[in-house]
Amino acid sequence: MGPRLGKGVIEDVAQVAAGCDSVARACNAAVSVLHGHTGAAVDVLLLGPGQLSVVAFSGAWQAPTAVPSHYGVVGHVLATGRPAAIDDASIAYAGLHAGRPVGSVVCAPLSARPDPPIGVVNIEFDHVVTDPVLWAEELAEVGLRLRRRIDELGGLPSESRAELLLRHTLGFATAHSGVQLADMACRAAVELTGLGGATVLTRRATPRGEPQHPLRQTAVYTAAGASDLPTRVAELPPDVLSALVDAVCRHGASRTLGDPSGEDVRGFEPLVQAGVRTLLAFPVRGTAPDPRLEVAMLVMDELQVRVDAGTVTVLELLMANAAECYDRLGALHQMQALAETDPLTGLRHVGPFTERLAAARAGRTALLVIDVDNFKQVNDRLGHAAGDRLLVELATGMRDCLRQRDELFRVGGDEFVAVLEVRDDAEAIRVADRLVAAARDSGSAVSVGVAMRRPDEPAEATLRRADLAMYTAKQDPQYAVWPAE
Structure with a gap:
């Protein structure tokens, strides 16, 4: 292992990264150079939605696919934009590396000021090194060079539709209430479609001829920088929203072409007047829907956006998954209520x-x-x-x-x-x-x-x-x- 990194290693990282045609290959090439010089475990983590994804690693047989973006020294480096070093990680993170020798840890941001870091490069030694602070300073130069190459390649790789779908699907399974699940579904709809906002409207079904139960806005999510359309829509008269829920739940999913001025907007005039220029509408129901409940999701934008049919299909699948999770939550709560309730008197026990x-x-x-x-x-x-x-x-x-x-x-x-x-x-x-x-x-x-x-x-x-x-x-x-x- 070399005395530290030195200018030669830093230039080697820049050179191998320059010959790569993708962000992942550039990160892997940089990791290979650093591991070859240090013999230590090296990884590069890039910032994703709520977490740091491990896109390249060497020196360990297994590595996590991701860690929370606030976790440990990598979270500190990401938050401050400055390199950091831990003299002896076996003391700082007792038990974390059980069964594997661990010494100093050096971490530096992938940063080009004044832009915030997009990730970190991390080296974990199996012994305590001398001058870890100097290691951190040199690793910061590596982070700068690698960041420049990532920017040249187009920046952080975008999350694929399949990855986004899987992330939200797994997230739905963690919901502990119908309201939390609706919040997750709104966020997922906006991220998947790129539209400005989404809302879930809920109404208890009533027999024909009886007064309708009031509509309720269960969840809402608005993308940063977008107009707050969900709030304006929620202020529409209850009978207007009720008619809209009827249409959505009766006819199923629908989408607009993104330009109401030249289209037939009958039945949707109040939405257009509220500023909606693009609308996706979905009934939210699982394979065993609750007949007493009617739920409609509206995904909206104040801009004229043509959402392709494939995205609409994927969103339908995502909403169907959300509905199935809702059904399971209902069944779980029912079982819990039965377990907590005296079957004779109906009182809790x-x-x-x-x-x-x-x-x-x-x-x-x-x-x-x-x-x-x-x-x-x-x-x-x-x-x-x-x-x-x-x-x-x-x-x-x-x-x-x-x-x-x-x-x-x-x-x-x-x-x-x-x-x-x-x-x-x-x-x-x-x-x-x-x-x-x-x-x-x-x-x-x-x-x-x-x-x-x-x-x-x-x-x-x-x-x-x-x-x-x-x-x-x-x-x-x-x-x-x-x-x-």
Whole structure:
């Protein structure tokens, strides 16, 4: 290995890169020269959407395809535009290179000031080198020469349609909600088509002859520098947007030719008046669509853009994939709801109650432990079917008398707990009295113990106090509600 890089190596990198006819070949050639001189692991990473892609590497059997653009020393170099060196990476990144010797790391930007870096060149040694800062200065000159050649070759290679489609398809699978998925779909539509903005309009379907549910703008994305068409479209009268959703969901995907002045725009006049000059419209539905939901995506531009048929087809495939992900999210949420819900009463049970209990606020949360009086006698005398009916009627009555911010849980056979957000004990006791009255109206009797969570008191201790208060209420026939002390 040479003492450092030196002018000769820097010129060699520039010369081999100059003989290459693509960015990838130029990066690989530069890596080969640097690896041949240093014997170290060398890689070149170029900036892509949200990540750095490893386009060339040598000196390692395996390398990641990409790393986050903010990660470690490469992220620091990318952000600052200045080279950096780590004397001993085994200390700075303990465990990262398990099983492989690692020493100094030197990283430099692919930068030609004043332009921001488009990537980095990185060298990882298997030992600690002397003067790593001087290595970094020389590597910065390599980065400058390689950046110039990349610019001569046309700059960063553009993401292919297939790569973009795959990136967004994989991204859809990570969505944890329908709103997040709609946001991702809007961004994907704009990136794929090059149009200025996209929006998703959602409406609950209603039977013929009944008033339509209001439309809702679920997601919106506008490209940098483009007019905010989605916002202007969302301000159109609800009946206009509703008619548009009807047309999109009834007739399927459509596209304009990009010049409304010479085309038949009947039905789309409000969009044209809002400034839309190019429009792609898609219904968003999977193979098992929800018949209660109508979803339309509008991809728009204020410029007259002719979007080719191939792009429209790819976007249709992408939206179909988004719809399938939406269907899976719905199924997943339904399964989760079933797993968290008592099948008899429809109340959530022990698992969700434990989470709510952990979030109880001192001085603002009251726990009401509720037990059905003489429930065993009902089961023994009338049978379990009658006992089940009693529990269903009781749960319905008590749940209906709670306020919106309160919740009732079934935590055992005939045991319930209500979690209340209240100002003081008196407010909690008033709610408990309503629960007792609701139980009486359903033909049952209950005993309730009430406890407010105290400052610095574990929530489990509050629950124990409420439980003890409930047993006190049960033993005194004059009191159905008993406050914990």
